[in-house]
Amino acid sequence: MLSKAQETDAARQALARLLPLAEEAARRLGRRAVLMEVCGTHTMAIARSGIKSLLAGSLDLRSGPGCPVCVTEQRDIDKIIAMAGQPGVVIATFGDMLRVPGTKTSLEVERARGARVEIFYSPMEAVEFAARHPQKEVVFLGVGFETTTPALALSIAAAKSRGLTNYSVFSVHKLVPPVMRALLSDPDLNIDGLLLPGHVCTITGRKAFDFVSAEYRAPAVVAGFEPVDILEAIYALLKQITAGQARTLNGYARLVREEGNRKAKEIMAEIFEPTGAAWRGFGEIAQSGLTIRKSYADYDAAVRFPVEVPEALPPKGCACGEVLKGKITADKCKLFGRVCTPSSPVGPCMVSLEGACAAYYQYERHEV
Amino acid sequence: MANRDKDDLILLAHGDGGLLTHQLLQVYFLRYFNNELLAQMTDAAVFQVEAGQMAISTDSFVVNPIFFPGGDIGKLAVCGTVNDLAVSGAQPLYLTASFIIEEGFSLGSMEKIVASIAQTCREADVRIIAGDTKVVGRGQTDKVFITTTGVGYLLPGVNLGYQRLEPGDKVLVNGCLGNHGLSILLQRESLGLESQVVSDCAPLNGMIKKILSRFPGVKFMRDLTRGGLATNAKEIALSARVDFWLNETALPVEEGVRGITNLLGLDPLYLANEGKFLMVVAAAEADALLKYLQEELSAAESAIIGELRSGEGNVFMKTALGGTRRLDMMAGTPLPRIC
Ligand code: SF4
Numbered sequence: 001m002l003s004k005a006q007e008t009d010a011a012r013q014a015l016a017r018l019l020p021l022a023e024e025a026a027r028r029l030g031r032r033a034v035l036m037e038v039c040g041t042h043t044m045a046i047a048r049s050g051i052k053s054l055l056a057g058s059l060d061l062r063s064g065p066g067c068p069v070c071v072t073e074q075r076d077i078d079k080i081i082a083m084a085g086q087p088g089v090v091i092a093t094f095g096d097m098l099r100v101p102g103t104k105t106s107l108e109v110e111r112a113r114g115a116r117v118e119i120f121y122s123p124m125e126a127v128e129f130a131a132r133h134p135q136k137e138v139v140f141l142g143v144g145f146e147t148t149t150p151a152l153a154l155s156i157a158a159a160k161s162r163g164l165t166n167y168s169v170f171s172v173h174k175l176v177p178p179v180m181r182a183l184l185s186d187p188d189l190n191i192d193g194l195l196l197p198g199h200v201c202t203i204t205g206r207k208a209f210d211f212v213s214a215e216y217r218a219p220a221v222v223a224g225f226e227p228v229d230i231l232e233a234i235y236a237l238l239k240q241i242t243a244g245q246a247r248t249l250n251g252y253a254r255l256v257r258e259e260g261n262r263k264a265k266e267i268m269a270e271i272f273e274p275t276g277a278a279w280r281g282f283g284e285i286a287q288s289g290l291t292i293r294k295s296y297a298d299y300d301a302a303v304r305f306p307v308e309v310p311e312a313l314p315p316k317g318c319a320c321g322e323v324l325k326g327k328i329t330a331d332k333c334k335l336f337g338r339v340c341t342p343s344s345p346v347g348p349c350m351v352s353l354e355g356a357c358a359a360y361y362q363y364e365r366h367e368v
Numbered sequence: 369m370a371n372r373d374k375d376d377l378i379l380l381a382h383g384d385g386g387l388l389t390h391q392l393l394q395v396y397f398l399r400y401f402n403n404e405l406l407a408q409m410t411d412a413a414v415f416q417v418e419a420g421q422m423a424i425s426t427d428s429f430v431v432n433p434i435f436f437p438g439g440d441i442g443k444l445a446v447c448g449t450v451n452d453l454a455v456s457g458a459q460p461l462y463l464t465a466s467f468i469i470e471e472g473f474s475l476g477s478m479e480k481i482v483a484s485i486a487q488t489c490r491e492a493d494v495r496i497i498a499g500d501t502k503v504v505g506r507g508q509t510d511k512v513f514i515t516t517t518g519v520g521y522l523l524p525g526v527n528l529g530y531q532r533l534e535p536g537d538k539v540l541v542n543g544c545l546g547n548h549g550l551s552i553l554l555q556r557e558s559l560g561l562e563s564q565v566v567s568d569c570a571p572l573n574g575m576i577k578k579i580l581s582r583f584p585g586v587k588f589m590r591d592l593t594r595g596g597l598a599t600n601a602k603e604i605a606l607s608a609r610v611d612f613w614l615n616e617t618a619l620p621v622e623e624g625v626r627g628i629t630n631l632l633g634l635d636p637l638y639l640a641n642e643g644k645f646l647m648v649v650a651a652a653e654a655d656a657l658l659k660y661l662q663e664e665l666s667a668a669e670s671a672i673i674g675e676l677r678s679g680e681g682n683v684f685m686k687t688a689l690g691g692t693r694r695l696d697m698m699a700g701t702p703l704p705r706i707c
Contacts, residue, residue, distance in 0.1 A: 008617070008688040015689060041633060048635070050691015121632070225630070227689055342696075353633060363693050 007228055014231035015054065021238040022058035025192070032060040033241055034190055035234060036326045038176065039197030040067035040354025041225055047363035049227040059234070062326035063356035065179050065279065066197060068144045069096045070324060070349045070356070073278040074312040076172045077102040077348075082307040083139055083170065084115040089305065090133070091117045092126035093141040094148075096352045101345060103312045123155035123169075130159065130167040139301045142171040142290075147199040149173050149290060150264035153271040156292070156299045170301035171292050174277055176200050177208055178288035182279075183325060184216040191326060193219040193237035195230070198252040203268075205260025206250045213246040224252040271296055280314065280348070281321025318347035323356050330360035337361060378473040383503030396479060397499060400486040405462075405497040413497040415462065421522040423458035425449055428515040433555050434481070438547070438567030439642070441514055442481035446488040447571050447642055448593070449518040454573035455589040455645055457528045457580060460520035463489070464498040468513040471506045481512065492571035494518065526580050530608040532587040535678040538654035539612060540647045542575070542661055543568065543669040544620045545597055549639030550628060565624055570643035575665050583657050585650030592644045598637040598695040600646060601683045611679025614695075616687045620669040638698045648676065 025033040037043060043063045046052050052061055065071045081102045084091045091107065098108045098117065111117040116136070120126045123140050130138040142152045152169055159167040176197060183189065196209050201222045212220040219240035223233035233251040240247060250256055268290070277289025292300035314320065318340070319333040330336055330349070340346035342358055349355035382388045398407060405413045427448045434441040446463065453460040465485065469478070489496060548567040572591065580586060588608075590600050597619075601612045621636045629636050649657050654672055661670035674685075683695040 011689055044633065048687075048693060050687030050689050050693050052691070053693070054689060054691040362696055 007226060011049075011226075011228040011231055014228055014235060018055075018231055018235045018238065019058060021235065021242060022055065025238050025241045026058055028242060029192065032058060033192040033238065034060045034062060034326070035193045035195060035237060036062045036064045036191050037195040037197075037223070038064040038066040038180065039195070039199065040070075040352065041199065042066065042195055042197065042223065042230065043356055043359045044354055045225050045227065045230060047359040049230075051227060051230060052364060055234075062191075062329065063323070063359070064183060064194075064326050065282065065324045067349070067352050067354040067356070068148070068174065069100055069352040069354075070320060070347075071174060071179070071279045071281065072100070072143055072172055072348065073280050074103060074314050075278070075309060078104075078309040078312050079307050080141055080170060081105060081107060081110055082309055083301065083305050084110050084117060086137075086305055086307075088135070088137050089116070090129075090136045090138050091115065091141065092120050092123075092129065092138050093117065094121070094143070095119045096354075097141055097143060099345065099351045100348045101315065101351070123151050124158065127155050127158050127162070127164065127167055130164050131162065134166060136166060137305075138167050139305065140167070140169045142169045142173050145174055145176050145197070145200050146203040146268075147197075149268050149272065150203060150261075153267040156271050156296055157267065159299060160296070165298070168299045168301040168304050169292065171272065171290055172277070173272065173290040174279065175274065175288050175290065177204070177211070178285050179279060179282060180209070180212060182282050182285050182288075184212065184218060186325065188327070189325070191218065192241050193221070195233050195237070196220050196222040196248070198222055198224045198229070198256060201250075201252065201256045201260070203261050203264050205258050206248065206256055207258050208260065210248050213248045217246045219246045220248045221251045222249070222256050224254065281324040315346045320347040320349045320357070323349055330357040331364075333357070376475050378469050378471060378475060378478060378503055380471050380503050380505065383469070383501060389501065392501060396482045397501075400482045401489070401496040401499075403495045403497065405495065406499075413462070415497065418521060420524065422519060423453055423456050423522055424517065424519045425452040425456070426515065426517040427452060428513060430510070430513050431552065432510060433552070434477070434511055436555050436567055437551050437565065439569035440481055440484050441512065442484035443488045444569055444642060445514040445516045446485055446492060446494070447569050449516040450492045450494060450571045450573050451591040451642075451645070453518050453520045454571075454576040455591045456522075457526040457589075458520040458522050459577060460492065460494045460518045460573055462497045462519050463494055464517045465496050466500040466515040467502070468509050469501065469503050470509045470511050471503055473511050478512070488571060492573055523577065523580055525584075528586070528588055530588065530604070533604075533608040533610050533648055533676060535610065535676055536651050537587060537648050537676045538651050538672050539601075539614065539674045539676065540649060540654065540658060540661070540670060540672050541592070541597070541620065542572075542645055542647070542665075542667045543643070544622045544625065545592070545641060545644060546621060546625045546629065546636030546639035548642040549596065550625055550634070550636070552640075553632075553634075554628070563624065563628060565622075565628065568641055568643040572643060572645060575667070576645070578665065579647075579657065579660070582660065583649065583653050585653035586647055586657070587650065588648040590646050592641040592646055594640050595698045596636070596638040596640055597646065598635070598683065599697045602681075602695060602697045604646075604648075605679070605683050606681035609679075609681055610676045611681070612674055612683040613677055614674035614683065614685045616685050616693075618671050618673045620671045620673075637695065651675070
């Protein structure tokens with residue numbers, strides 16, 4: 001591992017190499033090149049490290065549907081909240097879900113009213129919790145992409161092998177490749193290159209994203225998460241753009257293999273199967289979600305605690321959908337910063353630390 | 369065996385004012401906190417004051433877990449209140465301590481906590497002179513909650529306040545940031561991370577008194593507890609109507625803390641500290657103060673992290689890359705109870 005100072009030096013050098021290339025790309029295109037990242041961790045890292053402010057003059061960096069909380073449909077959130085109200089149920093979740101507003105209320109508010117909501121950093125911990133509390137029904141919220149799904153799959157396998165009957169998962173897991181196809185098929189879309197999500201690719205492998213360049217002619221680079229990784233990946237994208245190429249390159253070979261992580265893919269396939277899923281901002285996308293296989297129905301919260309909730313519309317005025325497609329930046333939403341702030345969020349993009357609106361609010365408001 | 373177990377537990381009867389309450393007082397509190405003011409066992413402790421201004425501060429401690437690397441709820445309960453007085457320019461003298469204990473709590477743990485309070489009081493040179501104990505039914509509290517109140521006298525000649533802040537002043541911290549918050553988090557959540565992150569929990573009054581007696585240019589102090597450096601800097605900026613400009617490269621953060629926070633998507637600038645202060649000092653004294661902290665007070669990781677400029681209450685940070693990032697208050701990050 002590089003020391004902080006070495007890393008910073010490397011990042012500064014990458015930045016110096018990148019800027020002239022960004023200007024060249026802008027000249028070729030007659031406007032700033034538009035690059036999109038499809039991973040909430042990139043969204044955070046780009047804003048936090050100041051990369052966004054440094055490149056603003058010559059590059060247009062946008063966030064795509066890369067934050068799992070943000071792309072969760074309003075109706076699924078309402079279902080989760082309804083499930084929290086069932087007797088004996090303890091909702092287990094990663095922290096981000098707590099404050100996401102549903103149509104009428106949030107888990108945070110329901111918790112104050114007496115619903116039991118526990119925050120865990122790993123699903124295995126929730127399995128332990130279920131073992132310690134046999135009289136409770138522990139429902140883990142499976143909100144996430146390929147990155148978190150294997151851990152949820154493992155937790156179900158562990159609950160099964162320990163004979164636990166009070167642990168289940170509510171799966172609204174989503175897959176990144178199908179939403180990228182939906183994004184890239186949009187005729188209004190104007191994206192010159194894509195930063196591919198490094199964590200997701202450690203599971204799926206680089207090859208799983210070959211279609212981005214092969215079918216849609218968009219340059220793409222798998223990127224790591226240190227500022228220097230991100231800058232190198234942007235550099236590799238700009239090289240392709242200025243040379244008129246489109247390839248899917250691996251800029252995170254430290255961790256990402258061609259085929260990905262076989263074990264993780266196996267356990268995922270053992271427990272989950274692809275299904276259609278509704279995405280906030282995108283609507284229904286075929287084969288883009290993961291549901292728990294029938295053979296594991298005992299661990300499927302959707303089977304064990306069926307809840308019905310009415311059709312739900314996204315919050316009025318919230319432009320999360322447009323933001324998630326990279327069509328507008330967060331500040332173009334009419335509610336941004338006035339009605340919608342991190343302490344009273346209207347849409348999920350303002351709640352999650354990785355949400356585009358929250359990152360924009362936290363780090364970029366009133367550019368300096 | 370069953371009986372032995374019973375002897376090891378706090379019972380509701382420990383709080384009913386009868387024999388067990390008396391035993392708890394004698395065996396734990398009086399023995400460990402041993403001092404003549406407490407030993408009088410009167411309804412109120414009476415003590416002499418010098419002329420001048422007094423300062424008083426109170427805080428409740430509900431940290432979970434109650435034992436963590438680098439400290440425990442008892443140590444925290446002393447440091448928290450002592451540090452609040454110290455950063456206000458006061459020398460703490462006496463504390464009161466009030467315990468709300470859950471029925472069934474282990475007496476062994478109770479003794480450890482009481483011993484830790486006594487030890488920390490010795491380090492901070494303060495005494496516990498009054499206290500109270502209540503026992504509540506199982507589930508009505510979580511193990512033990514402690515409230516401490518501290519009184520002290522304002523150090524003569526010290527003048528601290530927002531009104532003294534002005535553009536050009538330098539901003540210092542006395543060491544690495546984020547340790548306490550992260551160490552609690554790692555205890556709480558079994559993340560499977562083998563970590564050496566130790567809470568920085570420590571009384572600061574000794575250090576602060578020495579600084580204030582030598583550096584009249586110190587204009588303001590704040591202990592960087594809940595919300596961390598970022599939230600506290602923002603609050604000060606808003607109250608004093610100035611802008612903070614911090615340098616990312618100057619911020620002291622341990623390598624281990626930096627690595628783990630990166631991994632978890634946390635920001636050390638928003639994590640609580642329990643032995644760190646932010647100090648604003650006149651530019652002319654900044655370098656000497658830094659040298660004094662590092663060399664005389666063994667706060668080797670102390671650093672000048674930025675300066676004040678005229679503005680409207682913003683906190684800006686120059687990133688290592690040379691970009692600018694704006695820091696805001698923490699907005700409800702779902703972290704466990706940290707103090
Ligand atoms: S600013 Fe708020 S309301 Fe607007 S898109 Fe973002 S989350 Fe939705």
